[in-house]
Amino acid sequence: MYSRYRSLSLASVVLALICWAGQASAQDAHDHGHDAAHDHEGHGDTAALSLNHGEQWATDEALRHGMIEIRAAVDMVTPAFDAGQLSTHQGHQLSEAVQGSVNTMIEQCKLPPEADANLHVILASLLAGAGAVASSPQSAEGVPALKEALETYGHYFNHPGWQADEHAGHSH
Numbered sequence: 001m002y003s004r005y006r007s008l009s010l011a012s013v014v015l016a017l018i019c020w021a022g023q024a025s026a027q028d029a030h031d032h033g034h035d036a037a038h039d040h041e042g043h044g045d046t047a048a049l050s051l052n053h054g055e056q057w058a059t060d061e062a063l064r065h066g067m068i069e070i071r072a073a074v075d076m077v078t079p080a081f082d083a084g085q086l087s088t089h090q091g092h093q094l095s096e097a098v099q100g101s102v103n104t105m106i107e108q109c110k111l112p113p114e115a116d117a118n119l120h121v122i123l124a125s126l127l128a129g130a131g132a133v134a135s136s137p138q139s140a141e142g143v144p145a146l147k148e149a150l151e152t153y154g155h156y157f158n159h160p161g162w163q164a165d166e167h168a169g170h171s172h
Contacts, residue, residue: 048121049156056158057115062108064159066101067150070126073097074146081143091137098130098146118156125149 051057077094080086102123109116126149133142154162 049118049152051156052115056156057111057118059157059159060110063105063111063119063157066105067153067159067162069101070098070146071150073101074143074150077143078147081138084138086133086137086143088137091133091135091142094143094146095130095134098126102126102130115157122149122153122156125152 073094077086077090080090105119105123109119111119126146129142129145129149132139132145136142153159
């Protein structure tokens with residue numbers, strides 16, 4: 001069990017470093033005083049996100065595949081979560097699935113620096129949700145946070161056919 005949390009911590013540190021480097025690169029490439037992506041003190045992670053001149057960011061196959069995997073994993077446990085019955089084992093499985101998909105997306109990333117910087121904000125939210133669901137499966141910072149990150153992804157990234165939560169508004 002220690003190795004799972006250790007790998008989550010390591011993945012979080014690596015993601016934070018990559019995110020920092022990606023945002024620094026994006027800032028160098030697109031240095032405007034009004035850039036909302038870097039004016040986010042006290043506004044939470046989503047304040048760091050921006051659209052590409054009013055349009056969604058392009059995606060590549062690795063990104064789309066990874067996000068579909070994460071959505072499928074979240075959708076699979078949603079009925080148990082909604083019923084208040086998400087087990088510790090299920091929470092760990094979901095956490096590992098999210099971490100694996102995030103790691104693969106990071107390794108295979110081919111996005112331009114500004115799109116990459118925006119993506120890393122979402123990936124950080126996914127990793128935070130994965131950590132929460134591993135430590136407390138029924139936590140509001142777990143499955144609901146993962147769903148919110150998936151919805152945010154759909155708002156900022158052009159992923160044809162993407163629907164973050166196909167069951168939103170439906171009871172299970």
